[in-house]
Amino acid sequence: LSTMTLWPLSLLLLLLVGPPATQPTPPTCYSRMLSLSREIVGDFQSLQATEPSEPCVRYLPRLYLDIHNYCVLAKLRDFVASPQCWKVAQVDALKDKVRKLYTIMNSFCRRDLVFLSDDCNALEYPIPVTTALPDRQM
Numbered sequence: 615l616s617t618m619t620l621w622p623l624s625l626l627l628l629l630l631v632g633p634p635a636t637q638p639t640p641p642t643c644y645s646r647m648l649s650l651s652r653e654i655v656g657d658f659q660s661l662q663a664t665e666p667s668e669p670c671v672r673y674l675p676r677l678y679l680d681i682h683n684y685c686v687l688a689k690l691r692d693f694v695a696s697p698q699c700w701k702v703a704q705v706d707a708l709k710d711k712v713r714k715l716y717t718i719m720n721s722f723c724r725r726d727l728v729f730l731s732d733d734c735n736a737l738e739y740p741i742p743v744t745t746a747l748p749d750r751q752m
Contacts, residue, residue, distance in 0.1 A: 643723030650715045651679040651686075654708065661704050670699035677712075678737055681719065681727065685734035690716040 658677040665671045675692050699705035
C-alpha cells in the first residue's frame with residue numbers, strides 16, 4: 615500500500631477511536647464550595663427526617679445555605695456553636711462538614727467568592743424554587 619492510501623485509512627481510524635483521553639479537570643474552589651454546601655443541606659434534611667425525636671436535632675439552627683449570601687458565614691458559625699448532640703454521630707459529622715466549608719470559604723477560596731446579597735432572612739426562610747413560568751400580561 616502506498617502512503618497515499620494509508621493516510622485516509624489512518625485518519626478514518628483516528629476518527630473512529632476518538633480523541634485522546636483527557637484527565638477530568640480538578641474542582642475549582644467555587645465548585646467545591648457549591649458542592650459541599652449542597653451536600654450539607656442534604657445531610658441536614660436527612661438528619662431532620664431520621665432523628666426528629668432527638669431534642670438537640672429539633673433545636674439546631676436551620677441550615678439552608680447560599681454561598682452567595684454574605685450572612686452564610688455567620689450561619690455556619692452559629693451552626694457549629696450550637697449545643698452538641700453527643701448521642702447523635704450524624705450531627706458531629708455534619709458539624710465537621712460545616713467547619714470545613716467555613717474554612718474553605720473564609721481562608722482558601724476567599725478571593726474566588728462573590729457575595730451577591732446580605733439578606734440574612736433569606737437564609738432563614740428561603741423562597742421555594744418553582745419550575746412553573748409566570749403568566750405573561752399582554
